[in-house]
Amino acid sequence: MGKTTGFIDFERNSAPYRDAGARMLDFREIYTEHDVSQLTDQGARCMDCGVPFCQADDGCPIHNLIPEWNDLVYRDRWRDALDRLHKTNNFPEFTGRVCPAPCEGSCCLAVIEPAVTIKNIECAIVDRGFEENWIKANPPLQRTGKKVAVVGSGPAGLSAAARAAELDRANESTIPSYVLLESHSAHAKTIQRYQVGKHVMAEPGYLTLRSDCEFQAGTREAVLDQWLADIDRGQVNIRNDAEVTRISGSKGAFSLALKNGDELEAENVVLAIGLEGSPRKIGTPGEDLPLVQYHLEDPKAFRDEVIVVIGAGDSAIENVLGLAASKNHVYIINRREEFSRAKEGNLALILAAISDPAVAVDCLYGSNVNSVIETPDADEPLAISLNTLEGEVTIACHRVIARLGGVPPRRFVEGAGVSFPNERPDAIPELSRTYETDVAGIYIIGSLAGYPLIKQAMNQGYDVIEYINGNDVEPADYPLLHNQFHCLPFEREPRDVLDLFQRRIPFFSRLNALTFRELILESNVVVTYRAGELLDAAVQQCETLDASLADLPQIPRSAKVIAAGEYLYREGEYASSFFTIVEGEVVLETQGQADVQLSRGRFFGEGSLISGRPRQESARAEGTCILVETPRRIMVKLFNSNEDVRQGVDWIFIVRELKRHFAPDATFDELREVSSQVVLRSFNAGEVLFEAGDIGDSLHIVRRGSVSLQRGVGDRAATVVELRSGQLVGEMALMGDSNRRERAIATVATETIELKRPEFLALMRLNAGNLDGLQNLVSRKLVKTTQMETRPESGGILDFLLSEGLGEATDTLIIDEQLCIGCNNCERACAETHDGLSRLDRAAGKSFANIHVPIACRHCEHPHCMKDCPPDAIHRAPGGQVFIDDTCIGCGNCEVNCPYDAIRMSYPAAEKPSLLRWMLFGHGPGPGEPDAYDGMKNDPEVQQKGKRAVKCDACVNEASGPACVRACPTGAARRIAPEQFIELLG
Amino acid sequence: MFDNIMRVRNYRYFWWCMGSIVVAVGVFATQTSSNEPANGGTWQGLVLGVWAALLIVWLTLLGVRKRSYRFRLGTVQDWTSLHVYLGVGVLVVATLHAGLQFGWNVHTLAYVLMFAVIISGVVGLFTYLSYPRRIADNQQGQNRSQLFGELYELNQQGIKTARSCGPEVQTAAISGIQRTAIGGGVLSQLFARDLSRFETLDGVQQPNPHQAPLIDLVSKRIPRADKHDEVTALQDLLVILCRRQAVIERLRKDIRLQGWLQAWLYVHVPLTAATLTAVVVHILVTFIYW
Numbered sequence A: 001m002g003k004t005t006g007f008i009d010f011e012r013n014s015a016p017y018r019d020a021g022a023r024m025l026d027f028r029e030i031y032t033e034h035d036v037s038q039l040t041d042q043g044a045r046c047m048d049c050g051v052p053f054c055q056a057d058d059g060c061p062i063h064n065l066i067p068e069w070n071d072l073v074y075r076d077r078w079r080d081a082l083d084r085l086h087k088t089n090n091f092p093e094f095t096g097r098v099c100p101a102p103c104e105g106s107c108c109l110a111v112i113e114p115a116v117t118i119k120n121i122e123c124a125i126v127d128r129g130f131e132e133n134w135i136k137a138n139p140p141l142q143r144t145g146k147k148v149a150v151v152g153s154g155p156a157g158l159s160a161a162a163r164a165a166e167l168d169r170a171n172e173s174t175i176p177s178y179v180l181l182e183s184h185s186a187h188a189k190t191i192q193r194y195q196v197g198k199h200v201m202a203e204p205g206y207l208t209l210r211s212d213c214e215f216q217a218g219t220r221e222a223v224l225d226q227w228l229a230d231i232d233r234g235q236v237n238i239r240n241d242a243e244v245t246r247i248s249g250s251k252g253a254f255s256l257a258l259k260n261g262d263e264l265e266a267e268n269v270v271l272a273i274g275l276e277g278s279p280r281k282i283g284t285p286g287e288d289l290p291l292v293q294y295h296l297e298d299p300k301a302f303r304d305e306v307i308v309v310i311g312a313g314d315s316a317i318e319n320v321l322g323l324a325a326s327k328n329h330v331y332i333i334n335r336r337e338e339f340s341r342a343k344e345g346n347l348a349l350i351l352a353a354i355s356d357p358a359v360a361v362d363c364l365y366g367s368n369v370n371s372v373i374e375t376p377d378a379d380e381p382l383a384i385s386l387n388t389l390e391g392e393v394t395i396a397c398h399r400v401i402a403r404l405g406g407v408p409p410r411r412f413v414e415g416a417g418v419s420f421p422n423e424r425p426d427a428i429p430e431l432s433r434t435y436e437t438d439v440a441g442i443y444i445i446g447s448l449a450g451y452p453l454i455k456q457a458m459n460q461g462y463d464v465i466e467y468i469n470g471n472d473v474e475p476a477d478y479p480l481l482h483n484q485f486h487c488l489p490f491e492r493e494p495r496d497v498l499d500l501f502q503r504r505i506p507f508f509s510r511l512n513a514l515t516f517r518e519l520i521l522e523s524n525v526v527v528t529y530r531a532g533e534l535l536d537a538a539v540q541q542c543e544t545l546d547a548s549l550a551d552l553p554q555i556p557r558s559a560k561v562i563a564a565g566e567y568l569y570r571e572g573e574y575a576s577s578f579f580t581i582v583e584g585e586v587v588l589e590t591q592g593q594a595d596v597q598l599s600r601g602r603f604f605g606e607g608s609l610i611s612g613r614p615r616q617e618s619a620r621a622e623g624t625c626i627l628v629e630t631p632r633r634i635m636v637k638l639f640n641s642n643e644d645v646r647q648g649v650d651w652i653f654i655v656r657e658l659k660r661h662f663a664p665d666a667t668f669d670e671l672r673e674v675s676s677q678v679v680l681r682s683f684n685a686g687e688v689l690f691e692a693g694d695i696g697d698s699l700h701i702v703r704r705g706s707v708s709l710q711r712g713v714g715d716r717a718a719t720v721v722e723l724r725s726g727q728l729v730g731e732m733a734l735m736g737d738s739n740r741r742e743r744a745i746a747t748v749a750t751e752t753i754e755l756k757r758p759e760f761l762a763l764m765r766l767n768a769g770n771l772d773g774l775q776n777l778v779s780r781k782l783v784k785t786t787q788m789e790t791r792p793e794s795g796g797i798l799d800f801l802l803s804e805g806l807g808e809a810t811d812t813l814i815i816d817e818q819l820c821i822g823c824n825n826c827e828r829a830c831a832e833t834h835d836g837l838s839r840l841d842r843a844a845g846k847s848f849a850n851i852h853v854p855i856a857c858r859h860c861e862h863p864h865c866m867k868d869c870p871p872d873a874i875h876r877a878p879g880g881q882v883f884i885d886d887t888c889i890g891c892g893n894c895e896v897n898c899p900y901d902a903i904r905m906s907y908p909a910a911e912k913p914s915l916l917r918w919m920l921f922g923h924g925p926g927p928g929e930p931d932a933y934d935g936m937k938n939d940p941e942v943q944q945k946g947k948r949a950v951k952c953d954a955c956v957n958e959a960s961g962p963a964c965v966r967a968c969p970t971g972a973a974r975r976i977a978p979e980q981f982i983e984l985l986g
Numbered sequence B: 001m002f003d004n005i006m007r008v009r010n011y012r013y014f015w016w017c018m019g020s021i022v023v024a025v026g027v028f029a030t031q032t033s034s035n036e037p038a039n040g041g042t043w044q045g046l047v048l049g050v051w052a053a054l055l056i057v058w059l060t061l062l063g064v065r066k067r068s069y070r071f072r073l074g075t076v077q078d079w080t081s082l083h084v085y086l087g088v089g090v091l092v093v094a095t096l097h098a099g100l101q102f103g104w105n106v107h108t109l110a111y112v113l114m115f116a117v118i119i120s121g122v123v124g125l126f127t128y129l130s131y132p133r134r135i136a137d138n139q140q141g142q143n144r145s146q147l148f149g150e151l152y153e154l155n156q157q158g159i160k161t162a163r164s165c166g167p168e169v170q171t172a173a174i175s176g177i178q179r180t181a182i183g184g185g186v187l188s189q190l191f192a193r194d195l196s197r198f199e200t201l202d203g204v205q206q207p208n209p210h211q212a213p214l215i216d217l218v219s220k221r222i223p224r225a226d227k228h229d230e231v232t233a234l235q236d237l238l239v240i241l242c243r244r245q246a247v248i249e250r251l252r253k254d255i256r257l258q259g260w261l262q263a264w265l266y267v268h269v270p271l272t273a274a275t276l277t278a279v280v281v282h283i284l285v286t287f288i289y290w
């Protein structure tokens, strides 16, 4: 502080503005020129306070060293002042002009006098710097020059990096132009976490691999070793333990912040981080200590240790039980006071373990972690401090395992600026044909992009690097399109056909090219010809193609040719695919009557797609047509990534449903107005649509799922009727009786179309004639519900059946306990007709009023098992049977997804000995004897192949029908469709 | 709920059987005109004999049909229903064939064996029609493995509670739990014999039918206990033992009923084999000595 009395000697004198009149004529600086002598005086006013509030938190947000350069200016040492200023501030030329100067607001002098003119001084310093040429550009000494940063070293990322390495080699560049970042200590984290020896499949068999890394089906170890060898051979520039925490910047200059504080630059970023996400950390000091781990591969690896497990979910509980079983002393830290998130089985087990003094498991409820520290104690090297209900507790332990779930990668991706189409948990960001996101320069491949299979992911890794390098390669699956377009009435390059298709279907014209291509790849192209030479030629062509494909390990989709006038599907058939018309005309018929005629660009089949029920109409192709038939799975994926398509299909569904129920003769245009007024509602299982006694002013059309109506209150409440998709709920409210008589509950996850009074009246006006039919329907239903109410025992049975999931079932095995002699011939029949493995468990399952629902597949309307099957191995036959084909990769998703335990993972059964060998030598199981697959468990070949999912297929392939039912000697077992429920009610 | 074996398809197979009996009686009736008394040697007798023999072969084939899981003609229930009716029907046919002539010979042996098969079949049918309901009522929605699971739980609790009781009760209860016998040999299963025991302090084994003596012992101890803690423990133990008793009874009954459902087949099938052999011998014999 040069002049101690400066603040007394000088008044504040800030630089004045230029004359406003003059300023109006130009765009220049608004201040007058700096007056150097005056500025040194102003600098002297600074008191060099002990606590410089100007540079503290409520002053300068970037903590400029204000008192220092004030002083330097007073001493006329401008060069030094500039250096001090640049120390904290890159752009004083801006902040000196436009900063609102909170420093001056917090200046101590301002308590009694006007503040020091800090902003003027700052501006003057930097202007002087430019004048004197002191300021020079300061480019980085060494640029990383990375063209691509690949994040995640799973199959997709690894393949991308290997491709980049190969291109570098071709360009003879010695410094890698890319970097592969892996958060884990080794490549392919997800596969590293597979259980030891697990078999990794290479589906789909018909897709060729295009990658600089190799891959074929084999054990987890073989696959990982192969990739490690590929990394070595290709000298892939991989950086392990490099977790990317943030991506910022834009194409050409992205900056990736790493966990350890490093920053990396890259022109492009390829995200191949999969879907698993990173484990949620404890969030307290010590969370990254080496003995604090976030997963547990093998509980048997630890013995006689004190281990603290944090978390209350299923994985935490399973770890605790596993660790306790191998003689460790385990503490489980539960943030809440109960295990509310755990599965029932796990809950019972953990509670038993906690209360059993013989098992070394202790639970600390209502507890949070304070910190984890390392202690010098070699025996128990960690100390974890906890806030418990009884105050602070410290536990000395060997290791801490936190199982707090994962942070889904979505937020990380969004953090880089990439947007998702909607809030659904399974939303997929929209990608261009080259896998680029809406942030130019950021690419997404692999399962995060919606491609869960390894081979697909590896191919994408290869392609994306080619795209980034400006090579517009045709994707590896291009030949597949050739097959699909084989029998079209014209010949063109697949790329052009795709273009043509997309232009012809207005509904899809706004999809991006990648999505559309994927849609076609996964769809059937159906071509119809009028009977005659052309048809014969096409059929011939098709057969030749099929014959040439038949040798492949797995047969790819080929073209499908049918004769004009044939049915695409018939009323009552189970199918949920969605059709779009590229060319030609299709007639929809209900009950044999032609109903609607659809032409080019229109679509149909959405009813079953959404409701999961059999087809409500038959569809017949007229003349020469080209149709695209898309499976439900792909449509659902499309819905999740594209809001327009979802809304479009929803809208048509509503219109067709309104037309069917209320206004059969109305045109689409007439219905447009009303259909935009109705609301789509969705309810979770157990949620109430409306209560008895409510005043209602709307009705619901069930769109999917099922709704049960209950009468009576409290314990005496009984279900009187169950309504499925396509049926009306609460229509009485709009037909005279606005008092709700029943309580309506969704028995499974349910969606409805809600129709309010005005829209209902509008519909009635459109079509007065149909009121009659509707009224008849209502009368019939009233009789039924009232009759049911007078028979409470039937209601009890209905409740039981619904609680057993029959609300969404299409075909359920029911056993009459009054007839069942327990001979298990049903199970044997099942095993004998299904590779030696029974798919039903007769004795298990619940019973009520002599009705037994054994553990067996219910063939749900929307099969839970089909939800995420990576190889798409689960299908539904036209008769409704849900079955698993040979392409199952044994991932176990379906087993987990089935709420009825109807799927189990199993090794194949041992081969049956011949009758003679069995009789003479007692080899293996005899005819009709239960499976003995235990024998195969130790067979190395079988182990190599791994387990497969097995479930009931309702004997789709048995001409004579379900074997279990046919084999029951007393007629106790029967398969029941929803329409037959009423028979069970007695 | 569903139709039982007798009622299948509106008694269709009953009518089939009646039809065949009427025809058989008709054939038999044509015999009276001749001077030869009705017997297996007339042409009518032969027709009836062949008819009876074919029926027996077909009845035996049920065992094959039951295990041909891909067979298309009729369900096993259809077959069993027809089996039951024709099984009784064959008695009429065979009797008519023999012309009501019986003696101490191999022919009558075949007849008697067949009769025994039929009796056993009727017994089996009775169990099929009435036991399942009794089993279900007894199980009350819990299947056998669940019942065993519950018993296991109760045993664990019982042993734990017994540990805090006096030495007499402790030895009796723990040994009583460990020496509870359920099932056992064929006869024990079928007649629900109870071979359970428990041990007294001096190492003597006492029979413990229906767990009653043990429960008795514990209940007698309660008013005589001197410590408050022991009283509560004893009372807890009593509750557990009584619940055990109920579960064990249910299990035993389940085993007994299920046992009978199967046991009759062990008579029915071997006798079938014997009948077939005897019939073959009968046919050979008649052809040789005729």
Ligand code: HEM
Pocket (backbone or CB within 6 Å): B039, B040, B041, B046, B049, B050, B052, B053, B056, B094, B097, B098, B101, B102, B103, B105, B107, B108, B110, B111, B114, B279, B282, B283, B286, B290
């Ligand atoms: C191919 C089939 C059969 C043939 C050809 C046959 C033939 C005969 C003949 C020829 C007789 C008269 C013998 C005599 O008068 O000495 C006879 C008697 C008899 N047959 Fe058969 N039979 C047949 C099947 C059966 C069957 C299935 C049964 C019953 C299980 C049966 C039970 C008898 C009896 C009980 C007699 C009377 C014996 C007696 O007179 O003491 N037969 N059979």
Ligand code: HEM
Pocket (backbone or CB within 6 Å): A969, B056, B059, B060, B061, B062, B063, B064, B066, B080, B083, B084, B085, B086, B087, B088, B090, B114, B117, B118, B119, B120, B121, B122, B124, B125, B128, B265, B268, B269, B272, B275
């Ligand atoms: C000569 C007459 C008969 C013969 C040769 C015969 C033979 C057989 C045979 C071979 C079986 C198969 C057993 C198995 O493989 O498990 C069987 C089952 C059975 N028979 Fe007979 N049977 C006869 C009469 C009857 C009669 C009269 C009845 C009842 C009124 C009857 C009721 C049954 C029943 C209920 C079964 C069990 C079906 C099952 O559990 O699958 N049988 N019989």
